[in-house]
Amino acid sequence: MTFLIFLFACAAAGATGIFFQPGSWYAGLQKPGFTPPGWVFPVAWTTLYVLIAWSAARLAGLPGAGTVLALWALQIALNTLWTPVFFGAHRLGAAMLILAALWLVVAVLMVMAWRLDRLAGALLLPYLAWLTLAGTLNFSIWQNNPGTTG
Template sequence: MTAFLVLLAACAAAATTGMIFSPGAWYDALNRPAWTPPRWAFPVAWTTLYVLIALSGARIATLTGPAIQGVGLALSLWALQIALNTFWTPTFFGAHRIDVALVVMVALWIVVAVMVPVFWRLDRLAGLLLLPYLGWLSLAGALNFQIWRNNPAG
């Protein structure tokens, strides 16, 4: 339970960037694709995902016995993904750097795509819990790409 609460706190810290750097008028003025999810979907999705991400990491952090081989790599990947996750929002919404945010998003997607099989080998449920995150990042990455493409001046 302690590992879950610590990792959930890290996710909450990442989530605070969404409160500090909210979409606002700049985002509203961007040419976004018609399939952009409604604004209310983002906090619902991220709240759910952050709980799943923390739960997945906690399952790995509390492994014992022979399963602990590979835990260091898994938790390092977890730390890297939460750092990239935290960096994306101020880059996109704060600095208005759609291009740099896209690079961050691609890096984040790659890290999570690597995390899934690493976590899966250690704990199948931990790997499965990351699949919605990877799916959402795929949508978010496609959205970031389309916004970058539709708004060449940023």
């Protein structure tokens, strides 16, 4: 049951993609050559959300997990915020700041989770790797499209 609660939170974060889709604005942006094809994003995020929820569910019952779970809540809030800022408001610079903060929170979360439960920490490694790619993409798109809002 705990896993389903965290999975629901992840699904709510992912649902922002329904309301703020890339569309023609995103298609018209200059993107780097290492941009993954469009089909990769829903596959990657679905996988990541399951891993993120699994990690949280493992941590939820452990003594001393309060700070780690607060960081988990902060990362899911930042995760939820990025999509409407990037795809909805077209604020590439603001989205980059959110993504940088998200990366930092997840990095700290991963280290702290590892100390409580090694598997819970390891489950967050693909997320941090994906955020590294996403940050590189966000930054490159921001820099290569100076006419867009910042």
